[in-house]
Amino acid sequence: MNKIWLIIKREFTFRVRKRSFLVVTLLVPLFFAAMIVVPVLIATSANEEQRIAVIDDSHLFLNKLPDEKGIYFKFLTETAIDTFSKHYEEYGYSGVLYIPAIDINRPLGITYYSGGQPGLGVESHLNRYLNNRIEEVRMEKANIDISQIKGFKSDISIDFRSGKEEKKGSSVIAYAVGYSSGFIIYIILMFFGMSVMRGVMEEKVNRVAEVMVSSVKPFQLMMGKIVGIAGVGLLQFCIWVVLISMLRLVIPSEIMNSAAQNNGSSNAAMIEAASHVRYVMDSINWGLIISCFIFYFLGGYLFYAALFAAVGSLVNEDPTDVQGLTFPITLPIIIGIMVMIAAVQHPNSQMAFWGSIIPFTSPMVMMARIPYGVPGTVPIWQLGLSMGLLIIGFLATTWMAGKIYRTGILMYGKKITWKEAIKWIR
Amino acid sequence: MGLLEVRNLRKDYASHTAVDDISFVIPEGSIFGLLGPNGAGKTTLLRMITGIFYPDKGDILFKGKPFNPENDVHSIGYMPEERGLYKKMKVGEQALYLAQLKGMTEKEAKEKIKYWFDKFDINAWYNKKVEELSKGMQQKVQFISTIIHEPSLLILDEPFSGLDPINSNLIKQEIFDLALNGTTIIFSTHRMEQVEEICDRIMLVNKGKKILDGEVKQIRHDFKQDLFRIGLARVPNFAEVMTYHFTIVSQEESGYIVKLTEGSTTNDILAHFIRQEIPITSFQEILPSINEVFIQQVQQIEEPIN
Numbered sequence: 221m222n223k224i225w226l227i228i229k230r231e232f233t234f235r236v237r238k239r240s241f242l243v244v245t246l247l248v249p250l251f252f253a254a255m256i257v258v259p260v261l262i263a264t265s266a267n268e269e270q271r272i273a274v275i276d277d278s279h280l281f282l283n284k285l286p287d288e289k290g291i292y293f294k295f296l297t298e299t300a301i302d303t304f305s306k307h308y309e310e311y312g313y314s315g316v317l318y319i320p321a322i323d324i325n326r327p328l329g330i331t332y333y334s335g336g337q338p339g340l341g342v343e344s345h346l347n348r349y350l351n352n353r354i355e356e357v358r359m360e361k362a363n364i365d366i367s368q369i370k371g372f373k374s375d376i377s378i379d380f381r382s383g384k385e386e387k388k389g390s391s392v393i394a395y396a397v398g399y400s401s402g403f404i405i406y407i408i409l410m411f412f413g414m415s416v417m418r419g420v421m422e423e424k425v426n427r428v429a430e431v432m433v434s435s436v437k438p439f440q441l442m443m444g445k446i447v448g449i450a451g452v453g454l455l456q457f458c459i460w461v462v463l464i465s466m467l468r469l470v471i472p473s474e475i476m477n478s479a480a481q482n483n484g485s486s487n488a489a490m491i492e493a494a495s496h497v498r499y500v501m502d503s504i505n506w507g508l509i510i511s512c513f514i515f516y517f518l519g520g521y522l523f524y525a526a527l528f529a530a531v532g533s534l535v536n537e538d539p540t541d542v543q544g545l546t547f548p549i550t551l552p553i554i555i556g557i558m559v560m561i562a563a564v565q566h567p568n569s570q571m572a573f574w575g576s577i578i579p580f581t582s583p584m585v586m587m588a589r590i591p592y593g594v595p596g597t598v599p600i601w602q603l604g605l606s607m608g609l610l611i612i613g614f615l616a617t618t619w620m621a622g623k624i625y626r627t628g629i630l631m632y633g634k635k636i637t638w639k640e641a642i643k644w645i646r
Numbered sequence: 647m648g649l650l651e652v653r654n655l656r657k658d659y660a661s662h663t664a665v666d667d668i669s670f671v672i673p674e675g676s677i678f679g680l681l682g683p684n685g686a687g688k689t690t691l692l693r694m695i696t697g698i699f700y701p702d703k704g705d706i707l708f709k710g711k712p713f714n715p716e717n718d719v720h721s722i723g724y725m726p727e728e729r730g731l732y733k734k735m736k737v738g739e740q741a742l743y744l745a746q747l748k749g750m751t752e753k754e755a756k757e758k759i760k761y762w763f764d765k766f767d768i769n770a771w772y773n774k775k776v777e778e779l780s781k782g783m784q785q786k787v788q789f790i791s792t793i794i795h796e797p798s799l800l801i802l803d804e805p806f807s808g809l810d811p812i813n814s815n816l817i818k819q820e821i822f823d824l825a826l827n828g829t830t831i832i833f834s835t836h837r838m839e840q841v842e843e844i845c846d847r848i849m850l851v852n853k854g855k856k857i858l859d860g861e862v863k864q865i866r867h868d869f870k871q872d873l874f875r876i877g878l879a880r881v882p883n884f885a886e887v888m889t890y891h892f893t894i895v896s897q898e899e900s901g902y903i904v905k906l907t908e909g910s911t912t913n914d915i916l917a918h919f920i921r922q923e924i925p926i927t928s929f930q931e932i933l934p935s936i937n938e939v940f941i942q943q944v945q946q947i948e949e950p951i952n
Contacts, residue, residue, distance in 0.1 A: 226746050427730030434696045434724040435747040
């Protein structure tokens with residue numbers, strides 16, 4: 221026991237002290253931050269202050285276009301559009317809106333002059349304000365009471381609930397959470413699985429394997445590596461959770477606000493939508509999802525890591541062997557991610573059910589289904605069965621892989637196939 | 647009672663039997679040579695003695711008790727033929743890690759590392775990565791990490807392969823010193839000439855089977871063919887060497903190699919030349935080299951009719 225602890229410690233500290241660990245650990249949250257911040261920054265930079273000159277020959281719009289943050293209207297009278305459309309920049313305007321004397325029933329010929337594209341924000345502002353005003357004028361002409369019309373307007377949002385649960389559900393949020401956790405598990409299986417495989421290969425190719433197994437059992441060596449790398453993964457995951465939640469605290473105040481203000485909808489609607497999202501976020505059982513995530517992350521990792529270790533022990537100096545040998549192991553993972561993508565859309569389908577029960581795919585597929593609700597979408601017995609099978613599964617793969625590893629790690633010079641390796645299990 | 651006793655050991659692989667009914671005893675404090683061509687089953691045998699493989703049949707007794715890999719590996723130092731170190735690990739950490747895996751505490755291990763690193767003059771390299779070291783340096787580190795826990799049984803599989811002459815001598819000297827201090831050493835090789843120089847006892851294996859074992863001197867004696875090299879002051883003529891006491895095997899520059907006839911003694915040879923008044927300058931028995939014994943034995947087994 222003491223020896224396996226020494227091995228775990230070495231595998232863990234050796235990897236954590238590597239520069240690449242620091243780089244990956246810091247880069248991933250930065251990448252997430254960039255995904256949120258960059259689009260917002262791009263949107264805001266396009267929306268620098270716009271001063272728009274308005275030449276209104278119809279006299280319908282005078283001072284009826286409201287200024288909003290970032291967009292200011294200046295009505296010019298006694299200015300001819302012909303010359304001004306060429307010289308507006310000299311007067312400090314970013315564009316000229318020209319409204320000819322229009323027929324209110326057929327409002328044609330409204331033109332906006334600017335250098336280059338005006339940007340989505342300006343375009344939607346102008347369209348909306350002009351349309352609103354034209355509607356207003358038409359209603360006035362037809363003697364319709366505008367305040368009454370406003371009273372008729374409706375903006376409801378349907379309250380979607382799952383029949384078996386008390387809580388409010390939202391399939392959009394469940395989709396997002398399910399998809400991302402399934403995908404993260406996929407990345408973890410591949411990334412850390414490959415990491416285990418490379419570690420084993422290194423030991424074999426450096427010829428340190430036999431030196432090691434003269435002190436420890438091969439199984440201890442294999443498990444020490446697997447557990448050590450799992451520790452690295454968990455540490456990394458914890459750092460990410462902390463860093464990303466810190467980013468969440470920083471980003472909304474600055475970036476999210478400006479993103480909201482630049483958006484076409486009014487602030488009130490935005491706040492309402494945000495509070496709705498927050499409500500739905502609160503309605504999701506995060507405790508359950510996070511604990512299931514950790515279970516499936518560890519279970520899936522242990523299930524596949526042993527197999528990757530077995531592959532590592534089969535590889536000889538020739539690196540081209542790796543591809544052929546890893547294929548039977550990466551294939552079920554890739555099938556898993558494909559089933560996951562389908563399951564997150566139809567969490568109650570037959571395929572989603574079987575995918576979330578069979579241990580080869582269950583870590584990914586079950587994580588896609590859980591956010592839709594336990595016991596609503598995923599009955600307790602299914603979750604229990606899936607977890608139980610995954611535990612049995614990883615015990616079985618570890619046992620088999622241990623047998624292959626024990627022989628493979630001391631086999632030099634000969635190209636080994638899976639067919640031979642499977643014989644060693646017996 | 648020997649330190650290690652092996653009884654009727656057998657290990658089968660899918661295609662062949664690697665070790666077939668081998669028994670031997672190694673007395674404590676001796677240097678035991680395990681000899682055989684490549685593929686004779688030496689490495690498989692050693693892997694069973696080090697607890698890496700389980701024998702299919704037979705028993706291993708270590709210090710008089712059945713071999714228990716779990717604990718007994720702490721008393722064994724094994725330098726396999728396929729050996730290496732973690733390339734990216736620091737030299738000192740590596741030695742410490744391997745020593746701890748042999749059951750040493752961190753404190754003990756550090757003291758021993760300091761002692762050996764000083765002795766081998768590699769203390770300056772403590773914090774270098776293994777990959778930064780020259781091959782020779784790496785071999786020193788490898789050797790130190792094999793013996794650091796002061797094993798009572800040291801197993802060296804082809805220890806000199808890939809060593810330069812300087813390191814070869816250094817390690818050879820260490821092997822002698824360890825043996826003097828009571829360490830039992832198994833030394834496996836296919837290079838026969840090294841064995842005569844180093845080993846007290848040997849065992850010859852071929853195709854998984856033991857061919858013979860015993861003390862080196864005794865084996866050479868057992869396989870002697872009563873050949874003698876005699877140096878003479880002048881070349882005798884044909885009549886002067888006519889005798890039933892010996893036959894001439896070959897003529898040399900200043901003498902002959904002769905084979906003693908059954909029933910005669912070495913004194914009969916000497917008396918013969920003295921009678922002929924041919925001065926004798928030297929007289930020496932020719933013992934077969936282990937290599938010759940080996941070749942002879944292997945051929946006998948493979949061609950029993952001849």
